[in-house]
Amino acid sequence: MCRKAFLGLSMVLALAAYPGIAIYADKTAAEDASFSKQISRDDRILQALNRLTFGARPGDVVQVKAMGLKKWIEQQLHPGSIAENPILTEKLKPFDTLTMPSDEMVRNYPAPQIVKQMAAGTIPFPTDPDRRLLIQKLAKKDEGKIANGAPPPPNAPDPQALAALLTQPEIRTLRTGTPQERLAAIQAMPRDKQDEVIGALGQGMRQGLFAVAPPDLRRRIELTAGPAQVVARDLQESKIFRAVYSNRQLDEVLVDFWYNHFNVFMDKGADRYLTTEYERDAIRPHVLGKFRDLLEATAKSPAMLFYLDNWQSVGPNTPQALRGGPNAQRRGLNENYGRELMELHTLGVDGGYTQKDVTEVARCFTGWSIDQPQRGGSFRFAPRLHDNGEKTVLGVKIPAGGGESDGEKVLDIVARHPSTAHFISQKLAQRFVADNPPAALVDRMAHTFLTTDGDIRAVMQTMLDSKEFWSEGAFRSKMKSPLEVVVSAVRASNGNVDFATALVNQVAQLGEPLYRKVEPTGYSNSSQAWMNTGGLMARMNFALQLSSNKVPGVVIDKPAEGTNTALGSPEFQKR
Amino acid sequence: MINRRVFLRNSALAMVGAGTAPMWLTRALGASTGADSSRKKILVAIFQRGAADGLNVVVPHAEKAYYALRPTISIPRPSMGGNSGDAAIDLDGFFGLHPSLAPLKPLFDRQHLAIVDAVGSPDPTRSHFDAQDYMESGTPGLKSTDSGWMNRALVKPVGKVSPVRAVALGATLPRTLTGKQAAVSMQSINAFQVKDEQAAMEFQQMYQACKDPVMQATAKETFEAMAMLQAIQKQPYTPAAGADYPRAPLGDSLKQIAQLIKSDVGMEMAFADIQGWDHHANEVAQKASEGQLANLLHTFGQALSAFWADMGDRMQDIAVVTMSEFGRTARENGNRGTDHGHANCMFVMGGDVKGGKVYGKWPGLEREQLYEGRDLALTTDFRDVLGELVSRQTGNPSLQGVFPGYNPKFLGVIG
Numbered sequence: 001m002c003r004k005a006f007l008g009l010s011m012v013l014a015l016a017a018y019p020g021i022a023i024y025a026d027k028t029a030a031e032d033a034s035f036s037k038q039i040s041r042d043d044r045i046l047q048a049l050n051r052l053t054f055g056a057r058p059g060d061v062v063q064v065k066a067m068g069l070k071k072w073i074e075q076q077l078h079p080g081s082i083a084e085n086p087i088l089t090e091k092l093k094p095f096d097t098l099t100m101p102s103d104e105m106v107r108n109y110p111a112p113q114i115v116k117q118m119a120a121g122t123i124p125f126p127t128d129p130d131r132r133l134l135i136q137k138l139a140k141k142d143e144g145k146i147a148n149g150a151p152p153p154p155n156a157p158d159p160q161a162l163a164a165l166l167t168q169p170e171i172r173t174l175r176t177g178t179p180q181e182r183l184a185a186i187q188a189m190p191r192d193k194q195d196e197v198i199g200a201l202g203q204g205m206r207q208g209l210f211a212v213a214p215p216d217l218r219r220r221i222e223l224t225a226g227p228a229q230v231v232a233r234d235l236q237e238s239k240i241f242r243a244v245y246s247n248r249q250l251d252e253v254l255v256d257f258w259y260n261h262f263n264v265f266m267d268k269g270a271d272r273y274l275t276t277e278y279e280r281d282a283i284r285p286h287v288l289g290k291f292r293d294l295l296e297a298t299a300k301s302p303a304m305l306f307y308l309d310n311w312q313s314v315g316p317n318t319p320q321a322l323r324g325g326p327n328a329q330r331r332g333l334n335e336n337y338g339r340e341l342m343e344l345h346t347l348g349v350d351g352g353y354t355q356k357d358v359t360e361v362a363r364c365f366t367g368w369s370i371d372q373p374q375r376g377g378s379f380r381f382a383p384r385l386h387d388n389g390e391k392t393v394l395g396v397k398i399p400a401g402g403g404e405s406d407g408e409k410v411l412d413i414v415a416r417h418p419s420t421a422h423f424i425s426q427k428l429a430q431r432f433v434a435d436n437p438p439a440a441l442v443d444r445m446a447h448t449f450l451t452t453d454g455d456i457r458a459v460m461q462t463m464l465d466s467k468e469f470w471s472e473g474a475f476r477s478k479m480k481s482p483l484e485v486v487v488s489a490v491r492a493s494n495g496n497v498d499f500a501t502a503l504v505n506q507v508a509q510l511g512e513p514l515y516r517k518v519e520p521t522g523y524s525n526s527s528q529a530w531m532n533t534g535g536l537m538a539r540m541n542f543a544l545q546l547s548s549n550k551v552p553g554v555v556i557d558k559p560a561e562g563t564n565t566a567l568g569s570p571e572f573q574k575r
Numbered sequence: 576m577i578n579r580r581v582f583l584r585n586s587a588l589a590m591v592g593a594g595t596a597p598m599w600l601t602r603a604l605g606a607s608t609g610a611d612s613s614r615k616k617i618l619v620a621i622f623q624r625g626a627a628d629g630l631n632v633v634v635p636h637a638e639k640a641y642y643a644l645r646p647t648i649s650i651p652r653p654s655m656g657g658n659s660g661d662a663a664i665d666l667d668g669f670f671g672l673h674p675s676l677a678p679l680k681p682l683f684d685r686q687h688l689a690i691v692d693a694v695g696s697p698d699p700t701r702s703h704f705d706a707q708d709y710m711e712s713g714t715p716g717l718k719s720t721d722s723g724w725m726n727r728a729l730v731k732p733v734g735k736v737s738p739v740r741a742v743a744l745g746a747t748l749p750r751t752l753t754g755k756q757a758a759v760s761m762q763s764i765n766a767f768q769v770k771d772e773q774a775a776m777e778f779q780q781m782y783q784a785c786k787d788p789v790m791q792a793t794a795k796e797t798f799e800a801m802a803m804l805q806a807i808q809k810q811p812y813t814p815a816a817g818a819d820y821p822r823a824p825l826g827d828s829l830k831q832i833a834q835l836i837k838s839d840v841g842m843e844m845a846f847a848d849i850q851g852w853d854h855h856a857n858e859v860a861q862k863a864s865e866g867q868l869a870n871l872l873h874t875f876g877q878a879l880s881a882f883w884a885d886m887g888d889r890m891q892d893i894a895v896v897t898m899s900e901f902g903r904t905a906r907e908n909g910n911r912g913t914d915h916g917h918a919n920c921m922f923v924m925g926g927d928v929k930g931g932k933v934y935g936k937w938p939g940l941e942r943e944q945l946y947e948g949r950d951l952a953l954t955t956d957f958r959d960v961l962g963e964l965v966s967r968q969t970g971n972p973s974l975q976g977v978f979p980g981y982n983p984k985f986l987g988v989i990g
Contacts, residue, residue: 531748570794
């Protein structure tokens, strides 16, 4: 069995080990020529798997060949037509935040200040009785901490509480037993005692228990450690699970691409509870749809409104700005979203806008706000904040009195602008084709963008029909991002992921903490960003850890003796 | 100074056992006591990513317009503070430091810290990405520059140089250190190793045979640096008495840089960054000493002062310079924050620095004095500051090569 698995892995690697030629330098004539030289039929399958998935699994090449490359691509471009992998569905089941509206998430996985408000009665407890009990306990515990002066360091064990809850032999088992013995000891207790005991354990012991616990207990372990963190972990872990297991691989690759394009930093205040919904409802449904729809979904998302501060931008001379007389705190315009909308989301920095346009766009979006952001709120147009005067954006007059529609008109203008068509095409080509994609290809993609009203699927189709995509210049020219290298290693070695927290940490170690890019630029699309000494070192170490099954939560088909280095090889860093 | 180096060399050799000392170590250590025994100067650059609000960092407290432009987020005049620690700390009767930067005041008083104000990139962009790119490449307005100014400032090696002569702390190599000369990025000194020796050798062979020249070269730098760092790994590092590094990424980075310097591994340049300065909203809380900017400045000031204390008289060989891509609007915006602006301030710290002074011509904050009617105008090009440091600190004879197309005008910050 081991041998068969190894053959699978070595095939993936061997096929990948095509002489890669770096394309980091400026364009040269030779390079241009390399984009017209076509790769072989077999390599085409690899190219498709390298670029449209998170890496080939053993057997994928054979499968695509059997189905026919054309048909496989057609399917990937229509993810709805692909049955999802039941293993993935099963793996995602415990992550209940993934399907919750933000406000429900806030109540079920409350941050400390929300717990306090629930205890004070200003916010209702969740309806689920178990959840309610747990949060009531948390509130009590917080009160206790406050009453006892300085709170103990988080995640430290609480020996007094343990002694009060358990007998000495029970404590001994928890201290010195095997993971299975500990688990059995916990499971022998009544349910609410389990929660209290887990709450009193130190973080190290909790982690040990976590590794062997069934999903339901895992969930409760996470909850006692702090419900607010569960939301972030669900999102990060599910990203890994989807990338590893989904049959709709291109869909997942594009969710990664578009989330990164419309980046939101998960740890900025209210975005802790708004990011899940953002990716699920604003990004995911539109990744192969119309760009205009995707743009509006992000523009109206509470996550983006909060991240780029537009929710509190106020038109000068509006009722809100003038409220309370001259001594009241002045509120006014905030340019943040207006600028990034043009620079990063649509036109590109050289797309032909001015500082005046930034201010005018910001005026148009005043009033695009959020109802109760800290409670997982929703989009709200607030007329009292809106600047109702006339504006001019990129030379187009937007008459006075437009209200909410001012922002929509801006989206119309920028979504259909030739600069946007070019900027988006360039960025897609850089992700899928080459670091410096040939201008002719980008022009053709931009043409499709303009003639199809920004149909992303059509733009992808143009790219996939191009000779450049299937050329030697493109083939194996891209360095994998940290997410790509971690996930492709798991896929290539037929890994089974039980829990993904360690993989999430690996991706962060390699330089790409998921959902945690502070700047609105998102992570770089280019190979160069990931080519450095510290990164290579971390990649080699990850390969060794994974190959020797030392990454917690992951079991791979072990390669034969002496081949632990394959996943850290130069070839494997490329796609 | 020489004595200490010889001592360190001997102890480093003793550490690995004199008979079995790897070639690289004897070579590397030999180089520092060879014919050229002149002290190696070290340049440390710190990038504040996100555009720090210079006007609230170095506060023009004697400027009336400053308070008029910022009714809710200005830092009170020194006279207003009393002992509350909530007002600017006066420097020269005109400028004052943000109260969170109190740890830097003694450095300023001892003339180890100089400040340059109304300084920055002449390019008008207000894009974080472009402005950082220009400041790191050292060529404002020119996107095609394929290397960073720090890399170009590394003198072309004659003979053997340390594989860790240029180090960036962090998961990626910043733009400013990319280029022809070898430069290393690392998350930490201790993590910089392949844990399995056999595998390390296999990897080394694989990457030597790699056909991608960029990858091959990067791997070569990786393995050389790894060999160099082996000797100082697992050595517990104890900063000098009184050096209290903040528990934050910048604190960790400067501590690692300090360890590298004290280990005499031949480092000439180091880079670290601190992110999160893009304060469009709630920059300042109800009190000037509280809020997002105050918290970040607290880390920033504490990290710099800890590094200074840790380095002791080695500071004589070191210059630290800080920068941020652009400043922020002179007028506060509608959300107790500021939007993207133009000129900013820079700090220069070191033993040879002629500190205790705020350099640069103050352009004023009246409406007609503002850049495009909204931002602090620029009177000093950031390359004037960096150029002087490169010239005096790295001994690079060709500033033209480091800042092509520009002739830096020295301010006399270095003595």
